[in-house]
Amino acid sequence: MKLNMTHLRQLEAESIHIIREVAAEFENPVMLYSIGKDSSVMLHLARKAFYPSRPPFPLMHIDTTWKFREMITFRDQMAHDLGFDLIVYSNEEGVRQGVSPFTHGSALYTDVMKTEGLKQALNHYKFDAAFGGARRDEEKSRAKERIFSFRTDTHRWDPKSQRPELWNVYNARVRKGESIRAFPISNWTELDVWQYIHLEQIPIVPLYFSAVRPVIRRDGMLLMLDDDRLKLQSDEHVEHLSVRFRTLGCYPLTGAVESTATTLPQIIQEMLLTRSSERQGRLIDHDQAGSMEKKKQEGYF
Amino acid sequence: MAHQSSLIADDILAYLQAQENKGMLRFITCGSVDDGKSTLIGRLLWDSKLIFEDQLAALEADSRKLGTQGDEIDYALLLDGLQAEREQGITIDVAYRFFSTDKRKFIVADTPGHEQYTRNMVTGASTADVAIILVDARKGVLTQTKRHSYLVSLVGIRKVVLAVNKMDLIGYDESTFRGIVADYLDFAESLGFEEVACIPMAALKGDNVISVSERMSWYDGASLLAYLESVEVARESLDNPFRMPVQWVNRPDLDFRGFCGTIASGRISPGDQIVVPASGQLSRVARIVTMDGDLEEAVAGQAVTLTLADEIDISRGDLLADAQRRPDYADQFEARLVWMHDEPLLPGRNYLLKSGALTLPVQITDLKHKVDVNTLELHPGKTLELNEVGVCNFSTAKSFAFDPYKDNKGTGNFILIDRFTNATVGAGMIDFALRRAANIHWQHVDINKESRAEQKQQKPKVLWFTGLSGAGKSTIANLVEKKLHSLGKHSYLLDGDNVRHGLNRDLGFTDADRVENIRRVAEVAKLMIDAGLIVLVSFISPFRSERNLARELLQPGEFVEIYVSTSLEVCEQRDPKGLYKKARKGELINFTGIDSAYEAPEAAEIVLDGGTHSAEELAEQVVLNLFG
Structure with a gap:
């Protein structure tokens, strides 16, 4: 007879509770699917929450049009295999204006293609709740997120007028037009996520595993050549290195790390033995002090 | 240090296997900025390798810019999340931190210790198994120490660490430590803690945080981390009777009907008998369904799906309970309430109560007393302000199943939600059911509302006139009643002034009294509806939530809200009773429209423009609209 649930089973149960609560309380929820490892875990938990039924909400991917090609393939495969309705939304205005991280800088690009795209999609489909895979351990301002x-x-x-959250009772009341973002894996850490992926054998994008890939060095990051939109500057040259990604975003903004980890245990081993935090591979957080907090106030996840 | 297991490098698979079996502990740290609380948590994160190199570089830069430790690292800066707070040098909310060792994963609720933040502390403590109460060794047990301890006991935490910090600043003196411990234990005796572990500490230097310090050889207890790694977390929730609030009814097809929820307490196996208290129906558990296969047993904390042997009526919000050890089932109870919003509690106002998966309208029928969180003294009071704690009686719109909080945290808690703003305004812990609710039943009578109404050949209604003083409510209501009378209708007019001279003569004009005023009028109107009458109510009734309360007392269609919309300028010009003049001079306080708010209806059945039409025209409009 088991007395104590392990930490992963406790986290799993808490997440399932949250996912069910959102589905029950809101009229039109959606699960934002970013294709990364956290999204993969969230998707897996959603399936568990409603088994043997399918989760009663669609998945939505805000496609900035700059995702790694392997991510898109993986996304479509997952939606197909698991029988999810998948909505793919891009900010058409941004696409028309050719907004790209190269020409417009990471800050404006992120604002237009991610934040604006997300807001447009939420308005368009009138979603009153959106699941996101953010974790409190990712960044300081996230630690206080509800x-x-x-x-x-x-x-x-508005960080100042958040509703207090007690026990496992969540206030889900919103007026028309208002919404909530729900974060079922708030209390997971990066290590928890990897351990759970290992334990449950959850499929993830192959880019997380090390392989020899064509990369260039730019702004202190290793950028992978994923398509011909990445133009080499005169002093840059392509190297073929054994690399992998600790976090997946838009390919021009996401740096690879040199690694030989080709299995999940090796990834976890590498993570435990290195000392550099996961969002460091992303340009977005370095733009200005407290930048994540500002972005969140404006509607970024 | 935490993840130093050499297995990581040598045998990662063995390491992962060991990790998969580790447990989890949630704790809260209580203390003020000055007690070194952020430093302590920063230390735990630091020493368990949860600070990465890039974060360290940022921390070093921040320490030089903002830090308070000279050239040394200011661990506290790791924790202050939001920019505004950083600049003020304080944390103002609840933040959650994570670290893990080879034995456990830890979730730390980090809350500020300032007086005005009772709300945050109760929030953080609600999910914690253990509380760390920090005391500055130079200052000893302070008022805030007592406040923190009381709040921690209020939310049912039974294991406490008294961390006497900054021992380095008193030369690691044993007798000072012993004195503080004696003071604290003396005070804490009444709080019902099961265990108080007292640890002398110097968080900045790391003494007794991770490992036992050599500088305090007189101390023979465990380090803080060793204690946290080994403390037995109360397993009472497993020994309590089975409870599971139904969150979701799972119906993939006609053959499967599962009830999804998180088990709040106890354990359950196929074959166990359960009851649904709302209906009294019994059944047995058929299967415990999960995506990983059916379970032989499920315990408190697990999120599962149950199927039952019988087809009984169960929906979201129902509680499934052990049929032998049943919960209370009542519509009135006493609870301790922590007020969490700037706008004070108004007894009599209608709020929403959310308990488990159930949301119900609720009223506070009596504020028995307030608790001074600093002295634990009881005081009488009419309202609760932000961060105040009170003992109240509650009355819900219908009965529901619950347990006293002391017996069962999971089924004895609730939050209160403001119906208008949707804000979470209170957190409650149920003490006990009030038996009178269960014993008083409506007298069953053969002559009822329908027969009385039929005799009068009319449909009972409440015509609720609301608007500013001087808007013309009473004038119009009087004219409407005359017209109804001439149509042969049976009516009665309840007027603000008249009722205040009699039934409500004990009430003044504070917000709390205004709420009670309207509650009584609404209840009187309800009795008159029962008598078959058409009731005209002419009251300023400035608050939406009270008008909604009146509406909800009645059947759909019985309540007609009539908004006499006359601008403040016009009302003030008319000033039939000279009240605006007085209010402007400051001779009359809490006057609606001047220094007390009027919340206009958002969806009144009838809106009358009192500025441009005569009272006669408007009265005709009402009668035509309702009886034409």
Whole structure:
């Protein structure tokens, strides 16, 4: 007879509770699917929450059009295999204007293609709740984020007027036009996520595993050549290195790390033995002090 | 250090296997900025290798810029998340931190210790198994130490660490430590803690945080981390009777009907008998379904799906309970309430209660007393302000199943939600059911509302006139009643002034009294509806939530809200009773429209423009609209 649930089973149960609560309380929820490892875990938990039924909400991917090609293939495969409805949304205005991380800088690009794209999609489909795979250990301002994070009718987040969350009771009341972002894996750490993927054998994008890939060095990062939109500058040259990604975003903004880890245990081993935090591979957080907090107030996940 | 297991490098698979079996502990740290609380947590994160190199570089830069430790690292800066707070040098909310060792994963609720933040502390403590109460060795047990301890005991934490910090600043003196411990234990005796572990500490230097310090050889206990790694977390939730609030009814097809929820307490196996308290129906568990296969047994904390042997009516919000050891089932109870919002509690106002998966309208029928969280003294009071704690009686719109919080945290808690703003305004812990709710039943009578109404050949209604003083409510209501009378209708007019001279003569004009005023009028109107009458109510009734309360007392269609919309300028110009003049001079306080708010209806059945039409025209409009 087991007395104590292990930490992973406790985290799993808490997440399932949150996912069920959102599905029950909201009229039109959606699960944001970013194709990364955290999304993969969230998707897996959603399946567990409603088994033997399928989760009663669609998946939505905000496609910035700059994702790694392997991510898109993986996304479509997962939606197909698991029988999810998948909505893919891109900010068409941004696409028309040719907004790219190269020409417009990472800050404006992220704002237009991610934050704006997300807001447009939420308005378009009138979703009143959106699941996100953010974790509190990712970044300082996330540590204070609620599990049910209230957003105004213009999608703004006000860190000063968040609702207190007690026990496992969540206040899900919103008025028309208002919404919440729900974070079922708030209390997971990067290590928990990897251990759970290992334990449950959850499929993830192959880019997380090391392989020889063509890369260039730019701004202190190793950028992978994923398509011909990445133009080499005169002093840059292509190297073929054994690399993998600790985090997956838009390929021009996501740096690879040199690694030989080709299995999950090796990835976890590498993570435990190195000392550099996971968002470091992303340009977005370095733009200015407290940048994540500002982005969140404006509606970024 | 935490993840130093050499297995990581040598045998990662063995390491992972060991990790998969580790447990979890949630704890809260209580203390003020000055007690070195952030430093302590920063230390735990640091020493368990949860700070990465890039974060360290940022920390070093920040320490030089903002830090308070000279050239040394200011661990506290790791924790202050939001920019505004960083600049003020304080944390103002609940933040959750994570670290793990080879034995356990830890979730730390980090909350500020300032007086005004009772709310945050109760929030953080609600999910914690253990509380660390920090005391500055130079200052000893302070008022705030007592406040923190009381709040921790209020939310049912039974294991406490008294961390006497900054021992380095008193030369690691044993007798000072012993004195503080004696003071604390003396005070804490009344709080019902099961265990108080007292640890002398110097968080900045690391003494007794991770490992036992050599500088305090007189101390023979465990280091803080060793204690946290080994403390037995109360397993009472496993020994309590089975409870599971139903979150979701799972119906993939006609053959499967599963009830999804997180087990709040106890354990369950196929064959066990359960009861649904709302209906009294019994059944047995058929299967415990999960995606990983059916289970032989499930315990508190697990999120499962149960199927039952019988087809009984169960929906979201129902509680499934051990049929032998049943919960209370009542519509009135006493609870301790922590108020969490800037806008004070108004007894009599209708709020929403959310308990488990159930949401119900609820009223506070009596505020028995407030608890001074600093002295634990009881005081009488009419409202609760932000961060105040009170003992209240509650009355819900219908009965529901619950347990006293002391017996069962999972089924004895609730939150209160403001119906208008949707804010979470209170957190409650149920003490006991009030038996009178269970014993008083409506007298069954053969003559009822329908027969009385039929005799009068009319449909009972409440015509609720709301608007500013001087808007013309009473004038119009009087004219409407005359017209109804001439149509042969049976009516009665309840007027603000008249009722205040009699039934409500004990009430003044504070917000709390205004709420009670309207509650009584609404209840009187309800009795008159029962008598078959058409009731005209002419009251300023400035708050939406009270008008909604009146609406909800009645059947759909019985309540007609009539908004006499006359601008403040016009009302003030008319000033039939000279009240605006007085209010402007400051001779009359809490006057609606001047220094007390009027919340206009958002969806009144009838809106009358009192500025441009005569009272006669408007009265005709009402009668035509309702009886034409």
